[in-house]
Amino acid sequence: MTNLLVIAEHDHATLKAATLNTVTAARNIGGEIHLLVAGNHCAGAATASAKIPGIAKVLQVDADHYARHLAEDLAVLIAGLAKDYSHVLAPATTFGKNLMPRVAALLDVTQLSDIVGVENADTFVRPIYAGSMLATVRCSAPVTVITVRGTAFAAAASEGGAAPIETVPAAPPLGVTRFVGQELTTSERPELTAARIVVSGGRGMGSGEGFKLLEDIADKIGAAVGASRAAVDAGFVPNDYQIGQTGKIVAPELYIAVGISGAIQHLAGMKDSKIIVAINKDEEAPIFQIADYGLVGDLFKVLPELSAELDKLPPA
Amino acid sequence: MKILVAVKRVVDYNVKVYPKADGSGVEIANVKMSMNPFDEIAVEEAVRQKELGKATEIVVASIGVSQCQEVLRAALAMGADRAILVETDAAPEPLVVAKLLKALVEREQPNLVILGKQAIDDDCNQTGQMLAALLGWGQGAFASKLTLGEQEIEVIREIDGGLETVALKLPAVITADLRLNEPRYVKLPNIMKAKKKPLATLNPGDLGVVLATQLTTLKVAEPPKREAGIKVADAAELVAKLRNDVKVI
Numbered sequence: 001m002t003n004l005l006v007i008a009e010h011d012h013a014t015l016k017a018a019t020l021n022t023v024t025a026a027r028n029i030g031g032e033i034h035l036l037v038a039g040n041h042c043a044g045a046a047t048a049s050a051k052i053p054g055i056a057k058v059l060q061v062d063a064d065h066y067a068r069h070l071a072e073d074l075a076v077l078i079a080g081l082a083k084d085y086s087h088v089l090a091p092a093t094t095f096g097k098n099l100m101p102r103v104a105a106l107l108d109v110t111q112l113s114d115i116v117g118v119e120n121a122d123t124f125v126r127p128i129y130a131g132s133m134l135a136t137v138r139c140s141a142p143v144t145v146i147t148v149r150g151t152a153f154a155a156a157a158s159e160g161g162a163a164p165i166e167t168v169p170a171a172p173p174l175g176v177t178r179f180v181g182q183e184l185t186t187s188e189r190p191e192l193t194a195a196r197i198v199v200s201g202g203r204g205m206g207s208g209e210g211f212k213l214l215e216d217i218a219d220k221i222g223a224a225v226g227a228s229r230a231a232v233d234a235g236f237v238p239n240d241y242q243i244g245q246t247g248k249i250v251a252p253e254l255y256i257a258v259g260i261s262g263a264i265q266h267l268a269g270m271k272d273s274k275i276i277v278a279i280n281k282d283e284e285a286p287i288f289q290i291a292d293y294g295l296v297g298d299l300f301k302v303l304p305e306l307s308a309e310l311d312k313l314p315p316a
Numbered sequence: 317m318k319i320l321v322a323v324k325r326v327v328d329y330n331v332k333v334y335p336k337a338d339g340s341g342v343e344i345a346n347v348k349m350s351m352n353p354f355d356e357i358a359v360e361e362a363v364r365q366k367e368l369g370k371a372t373e374i375v376v377a378s379i380g381v382s383q384c385q386e387v388l389r390a391a392l393a394m395g396a397d398r399a400i401l402v403e404t405d406a407a408p409e410p411l412v413v414a415k416l417l418k419a420l421v422e423r424e425q426p427n428l429v430i431l432g433k434q435a436i437d438d439d440c441n442q443t444g445q446m447l448a449a450l451l452g453w454g455q456g457a458f459a460s461k462l463t464l465g466e467q468e469i470e471v472i473r474e475i476d477g478g479l480e481t482v483a484l485k486l487p488a489v490i491t492a493d494l495r496l497n498e499p500r501y502v503k504l505p506n507i508m509k510a511k512k513k514p515l516a517t518l519n520p521g522d523l524g525v526v527l528a529t530q531l532t533t534l535k536v537a538e539p540p541k542r543e544a545g546i547k548v549a550d551a552a553e554l555v556a557k558l559r560n561d562v563k564v565i
């Protein structure tokens with residue numbers, strides 16, 4: 001019998017969306033799924049977890065030293081629990097990527113990063129070389145430790161279940177790392193990885209001011225705003241806007257790339273979007289090779305026109 | 317203060333790679349190889365800590381075929397003092413790399429180990445976190461700023477929602493993100509000087525590590541290709557297509 005442990009990503013009160021995609025990956029493997037909610041005063045997140053249909057049990061752990069989700073402390077807890085499971089899964093977010101290799105090493109097992117497909121309980125598909133290739137790999141480890149690419153698995157329903165919540169004792173703190181502070185980007189717009197539409201700008205935007213044109217469009221169509229690495233490095237927007245091999249992975253229904261050339265490292269983060277639109281003044285830009293709709297033109301002329309056209313549009 | 321930096325030899329990030337004809341792996345014969353870009357950032361950071369007077373010695377290590385000497389020489393040219401090659405023809409998994417690095421840490425006793433956050437060939441993003449786990453040390457993964465003290469290192473980390481700052485007790489493990497620094501351009505005299513710097517070669521057996529594998533690659537293939545679509549004349553046509561044809565706005 002396979003028993004799977006899914007590590008919930010949460011802010012103590014609520015679950016992060018990527019957890020639901022990870023649950024779907026676990027379901028595709030098959031077996032009894034338990035969800036671990038480790039934090040401090042995290043009854044809210046545990047209650048939300050219990051409502052996911054098909055979860056057999058929620059394990060809730062509360063301790064001061066889990067308040068900041070430090071990988072050093074969480075890994076000790078999870079490695080301790082893992083002995084009862086065949087698979088341990090977490091989302092391939094910065095939370096999961098920081099944590100799961102640490103868990104795997106404590107268990108003396110290998111780890112599978114960023115899976116995009118489940119063939120069977122020990123065979124998985126994952127991208128390599130910036131997504132330019134897909135590798136099918138078989139894992140012979142006694143416990144299979146996995147991070148799951150959210151865009152590759154549909155979100156599980158968040159209502160309808162009623163799993164029991166069991167309280168589990170904390171592991172002792174490791175005491176090597178201290179949380180100092182956090183600086184989070186706040187935005188009224190949808191979260192990048194969960195947005196239905198993403199509007200992204202590159203070096204062509206020229207400045208942070210240039211991004212205002214994009215934000216205007218984004219707000220008219222309910223989109224999140226993203227960026228290429230060049231735009232982030234130039235300081236136009238904060239680092240957590242970055243989409244690509246080393247940034248966020250998105251696969252919205254509509255992705256609009258503006259002033260982005262289409263380097264493979266950028267494509268790695270968005271080429272699974274349903275519809276891709278590219279706006280670029282260079283008709284040779286590689287982004288056009290994967291765009292469903294290409295518009296060759298100067299963005300400083302096109303974006304105001306696009307904005308005006310959107311204003312004319314009758315409500316859908 | 318001694319810093320150990322791990323550098324991997326990978327296919328250059330500008331090269332487009334293809335699967336082998338039989339799908340058993342990636343075709344890397346006769347392809348341009350370079351230092352993993354994140355590892356260049358890791359080396360640069362170590363050199364800057366030395367220039368700041370905070371570090372006294374930088375040791376760089378690579379695990380792989382004998383040609384890894386080239387990336388080690390490149391790191392020496394950037395300013396590292398000494399290099400170690402752990403030579404093997406196998407392409408060890410991150411867990412095994414972490415075990416070999418742990419053995420090197422036990423020999424070299426560095427106060428800080430810096431790795432890249434991710435190797436751009438396997439895109440694993442695991443080795444630094446695994447090494448930290450094996451050593452029982454703190455980990456500053458995806459670092460974009462380091463402030464090195466006597467007992468502690470303060471690390472700004474890139475996380476999904478923004479930035480997080482943590483303080484790690486030394487010794488500790490850091491993995492370098494893209495914005496930690498911009499690696500320097502190496503000048504010719506430094507390349508010449510690097511040829512004379514010490515480079516030691518070891519075998520995995522010297523370090524007491526068995527190269528076990530738990531992963532088997534069954535197949536490597538290109539993902540389904542996206543076809544280029546159509547060009548639209550202007551914003552009005554674009555909006556009409558998005559509304560009427562594909563109904564996404």
Ligand SMILES: Cc1cc2nc3c(=O)[nH]c(=O)nc-3n(C[C@H](O)[C@H](O)[C@H](O)COP(=O)(O)OP(=O)(O)OC[C@H]3O[C@@H](n4cnc5c(N)ncnc54)[C@H](O)[C@@H]3O)c2cc1C
Nearest residue numbers: 202203204228229230244245246247259260261266281299
């Ligand atoms: C290890 C590594 C990891 C990386 N990871 C990432 C990653 O995660 N994400 C990422 O995005 N990149 C990543 N990169 C960088 C990547 O290789 C490219 O350098 C980057 O994506 C380029 O960004 P860009 O398209 O905005 O800029 P450029 O390539 O400079 O393109 C700018 C485009 O804007 C167009 N343009 C300029 N002005 C206008 C105008 N007025 N109107 C219309 N169009 C205009 C130009 O024609 C051009 O096509 C990585 C690189 C490395 C080495």
Ligand SMILES: Nc1ncnc2c1ncn2[C@@H]1O[C@H](COP(=O)(O)O)[C@@H](O)[C@H]1O
Nearest residue numbers: 322323379431432434435440441442443
């Ligand atoms: N064979 C290797 N030799 C030296 N360093 C390595 C090797 N493999 C991985 N590393 C280090 O670990 C980092 C992360 O690699 P990975 O976990 O494979 O994505 C790299 O950026 C290197 O710093």
